[in-house]
Amino acid sequence: MIETEFTPFAAGLGGVLIGFGAVLLMWARGNVFGATGILAGVFHPSSSSDWAWRVAVLAGMLTGPFVYLFITGAMPQIQVPVSTPAMVIGGLLVGIGVTFGAGCTSGHGVCGMARLSPRSFVATATFMAVTALTVFVMRHIVGG
Amino acid sequence: MHLIVIYVAGLLFGLGISISGMGNPAKVLNFFDVAGVWDPSLAFVMGGALIVTFIGYRLVFRIPQPMFEPAFHLPTSRVIDARLIGGSAVFGLGWGLSGFCPGGVLPMISTGDGSVLIFSGALIAGMFLARWMMGVIAKRNTPAATPAE
Numbered sequence: 547m548i549e550t551e552f553t554p555f556a557a558g559l560g561g562v563l564i565g566f567g568a569v570l571l572m573w574a575r576g577n578v579f580g581a582t583g584i585l586a587g588v589f590h591p592s593s594s595s596d597w598a599w600r601v602a603v604l605a606g607m608l609t610g611p612f613v614y615l616f617i618t619g620a621m622p623q624i625q626v627p628v629s630t631p632a633m634v635i636g637g638l639l640v641g642i643g644v645t646f647g648a649g650c651t652s653g654h655g656v657c658g659m660a661r662l663s664p665r666s667f668v669a670t671a672t673f674m675a676v677t678a679l680t681v682f683v684m685r686h687i688v689g690g
Numbered sequence: 691m692h693l694i695v696i697y698v699a700g701l702l703f704g705l706g707i708s709i710s711g712m713g714n715p716a717k718v719l720n721f722f723d724v725a726g727v728w729d730p731s732l733a734f735v736m737g738g739a740l741i742v743t744f745i746g747y748r749l750v751f752r753i754p755q756p757m758f759e760p761a762f763h764l765p766t767s768r769v770i771d772a773r774l775i776g777g778s779a780v781f782g783l784g785w786g787l788s789g790f791c792p793g794g795v796l797p798m799i800s801t802g803d804g805s806v807l808i809f810s811g812a813l814i815a816g817m818f819l820a821r822w823m824m825g826v827i828a829k830r831n832t833p834a835a836t837p838a839e
Binding site: 547548549550551552553554556557558559560561562563564565566567568569570571572573574575576577578579580581582585586589590598599602603604605606607608609610611612613614621622623624625626627628630632633634635636637638639640641642643644645646647648650651652654655656657658659660661663664665668669670672673674675676677678679680681682684685686 | 692693694695696697698699700701702703704705706707708709710711712713714715716717719720722723724725726727729730731732733734735736737738739740741742743744746747749750753755756757758759761762763764765767768769770773774775776777778779780781782783784785786787788789790791792793794796797798799800801803805806808809810811812813814815816817818819820821823824
């Protein structure tokens with residue numbers, strides 16, 4: 547377990563920027579900003595222009611940390627308190643789950659809930675609850 | 691021109707993830723660890739993003755069509771079924787094990803961090819696996835030949 551500092555200002559500012567990104571994409575192209583859907587569409591695009599905008603979003607996402615580096619002088623911090631097998635299994639489960647569930651934290655949790663989609667409220671409540679339960683079991687029952 | 695605007699949208703998102711700590715598994719997992727080393731920061735990320743998106747979408751939907759497309763491309767499904775709930779539950783299990791979600795991990799690929807690359811590879815493999823599973827399920831649910839009445 548790694549303790550992390552409570553950073554409400556940075557978290558809120560980051561959240562606001564994520565929101566501006568989502569609104570800008572809706573204004574420009576009329577799409578929700580779901581990382582799952584955007585990534586899936588890169589591998590299975592419906593046309594070449596459908597592929598191009600998804601690659602442009604991803605390229606922008608990848609540029610974000612470099613802008614952060616330019617502003618702060620360091621890359622964003624990544625601290626990993628779990629094992630490599632947990633990363634592999636976690637990645638596979640996330641990939642399977644978001645495909646069946648048709649969205650993740652950005653698609654359902656931000657864009658879907660902002661549209662007041664009942665599906666997104668159910669999806670977000672489900673994954674938030676299961677994530678909390680998983681963390682509790684891994685940290686306080688298995689690892690406790 | 692329109693690809694530049696879309697690139698900027700991705701950049702704002704990626705910068706937001708970088709500043710907020712959503713790409714840091716320790717911070718994300720600590721948000722869910724209320725019984726341990728709780729860090730409530732993630733609530734401010736979700737809160738900030740939701741407030742801006744909620745208000746911004748309402749302003750955007752006043753225009754008849756998006757800037758560079760003839761119509762909005764909004765999700766149309768309204769079904770709440772086992773696939774939605776089960777898929778979201780499996781996602782939660784993976785998020786709780788790793789601390790990475792797709793939107794959080796993708797911008798972090800730029801850091802070259804080993805865990806990020808391992809998770810991203812597994813994420814993409816899982817997405818392909820799920821598509822294959824969906825194909826198998828769809829095939830099984832389609833009757834091969836419907837007998838005539």
